[in-house]
Amino acid sequence: MEYIIEMLNIRKEFPGIVANDNITLQVGKGEIHALLGENGAGKSTLMNVLFGLYQPEKGEIRVRGERVHINSPNKANELGIGMVHQHFMLVDTFTVAENIILGKEPKKLGRIDRKRASQEVQEISDRYGLQINPEAKVSDISVGMQQRAEILKTLYRGADILIFDEPTAVLTPQEIKELIQIMKNLVSEGKSIILITHKLKEIMEVCDRVTIIRKGQGIKTLDVQNTTKDELASLMVGRDVSFTTEKKAARQRGEVLTLDAVTVKDIRGVEAVRKLSLSVRAGEIVGIAGVDGNGQTExxxxxxxxxxxxxxxxxxxxxxxxxxKPRKVTESGVGHIPQDRHKHGLVLDFPIGENIALQSYYHKPFSAFGVLNKSEIYKKANSLIKEYDVRTPDEYTHARALSGGNQQKAIIGREVDRNPDLLIAAQPTRGLDVGAIEFVHKKLIEQRDAGKAVLLLSFELDEIINLSDRIAVIFEGSIIANVNPQETTEQELGLLMAGSMHKEAGKANV
Structure with missing residues (x-):
């Protein structure tokens, strides 16, 4: 096989941890190559080395057979390497075209040639089936379209090797199908793709080969057609993983959360939630299914x-x-696993131990007379770190240094440990590997079985169907359907979420 990328014996260290330990990755020309591993296994670190964001302590990189030194993203771009990051790098107030040409603007008589820029962006969009309006403002387009803008940005800069970092984490099922087709279009045009993902279903559907890394070390490279989801999961986490969620029948009790004709406006002053009524009882999980942007966040x-x-x-x-105020809400018995763990879940430049105490630092034994008791805070944090398998050098490590999955486990541990009457879990497994997902699902079911009310918001339809005792479908800010998860399919839910099909909705049934 002709390799377009070779990363040979790469070693990358950070204080107290070896993120990449002698890893070799070889990507064939014109293939979609998956990079699979647990949260914190070193996948993103390895790709950040390839993209020039990190410098390795050891090893070499070859591009098209030639040894190269990639000391910056600009150098990566020169070599034809582009990266579509998990957290998009777009300016909300700019148009799609303005974002794409930023830093590489076409000029005419010393000024930016906006007409030419828009035409070039449109041509690339049409060529690869991206179907995006160059003149649309980023703040006005869906998450899926924002991702297409990121892809266009790399193509505009001449990339023929594309790195996708967890590209489907925030997409709807329809957008995932469209992205898979886009990736196939790119490869048919001679591009090569490295896909960082936890989603085994997508690897089986779209990838040619897969390289598994575990705890910073390369485990194996396999042809996808010669493996199974079970084998990949086992190689990734080092043990067998269950893909089904075991749970007993729900033992529902009285209403814990009741919403009656609630209306909420978004940041633009537009009604995002419209006279919405909903209830969640003790001892059940109610899932909210909907396409992103239909009022869930508000x-x-x-x-x-x-x-x-x-x-x-x-x-x-x-x-x-x-x-x-949020503190009054949490003190009344609400736990919240936020969908944006960086914005609402953590203080990234605080130690993970102090982040775990964010909801309780002002209570005994963590403080007295306004003075923090750091030893008690870190003692408690250390206990939860062990219980929730948060992989961190120690409880004093800053939250920013942890992988997304380990940040998420720390948040879940903090919120569940408070023993709330209502646990709101918004995208609780976003970006998590199959082993961590299995763990989080068990914790949510434990809360439900302990008589707590759980409100689950997820864009993963299989997660909604597997975990929920009842499903409420939200469309344009209102609950338009109430569905029994045992009597529905992903296809039916998809149609309901798109507003093309209605079931009886109303407070009495929710």
Whole structure:
């Protein structure tokens, strides 16, 4: 096989940890090559070495057979390597075209030639089936379209080797199908793709080969057609993994959360949630299914005190909590696993131990008379780090240094340990590997079986169907359908989420 990328015996160290330990990755020309591993296994680190963001302590990189030194993303771009990051690098107030040409603007008489830029972007979009409007403002387009803008940005700079970092983590099922087709189009045009993903289904569907890394070491490279999901999962985590969620029948009790005709506006002042009614009982998991941008974020923010309601009531155990400050909401018995762990879940430049104490630092034994008891804070943090298998050098390591999955486990440990009456889990497994997903699902079911109310928001339809006792479908800010997960399919839910099919909805059935 002709290799377009060879990373040979790469070693990358950080203080207290070896992220990449003598890893070799060889990517064939014109293939889609998956890079698979647990959270914190070293996948993103390895790709950041290839993209010039990190410099390795040892090893060499060859591009098209020639040894190269990639000391910056600009050098990577010169070599035809582009990276589509998990967290998009776009300016919201710019148009798609302005984002794509940023730093490489076509000029005419000393000024930016916007007409030419728009034409070039449109030509690339049409060629690869990206179907995006160059003149649309980034803040006005969907997450899936923003990702296409990121892909266009790399293609505009001449990339023929594309790195996709967890590209489907925030996409709807339809957008995932479209992205897979886009990747196939890119390869048919001679591009090569490295796909970092935890989703075994996607690897089996679209990839030619897969390289598995575990705890910083290369484990194996396999032809996808000669392997199975079970084998990949086992190689990734070092043990057998269950893909089914075992749970007993729900033992529902009284209502814990009740929303009655709640209306909430978004940051533009537009109604994002419209007279929405919903309830969650003790001892059940209620899943909210919907295409991103249909009011889910505003709904969760209203319940947790992060956004004001315009009208309607939100009650917890019979007491109204709408428009209370977030601390008052959490103290009333609400736990919140936020969908944006960086924005609402963690203080990234605090130690992970202090992040675990964010909801309880002002209570005994963590403080007395306004003075923090650091030894008790770190003692508790160390206990939860072990219980939730948060992989970190120690409890004093800054949260920023942990992988996304380990950041998520720390948040879940913090919120579940508080023993809330209502646990809101928004995208709780986003970016997690199959082993971590299995662990999180068990924790959510444990909460439900302990008599807690769980409100689950997820864009993963299989997660919604497997975990939920009831499913509420949200469309344009309203609950339009109530579905029994045992009597539905991903196809039916997809149609409901798109608003093309209705089932009876109403407070009485929710």
């Amino acid at each position: 709904l969760i923010e209203a319940i947790t005190g992060l956004r004001k309601t315009e009208s309607g009531t939100i009650s917890l155990n019979g007491k109204q909590i709408q428009n209370l």
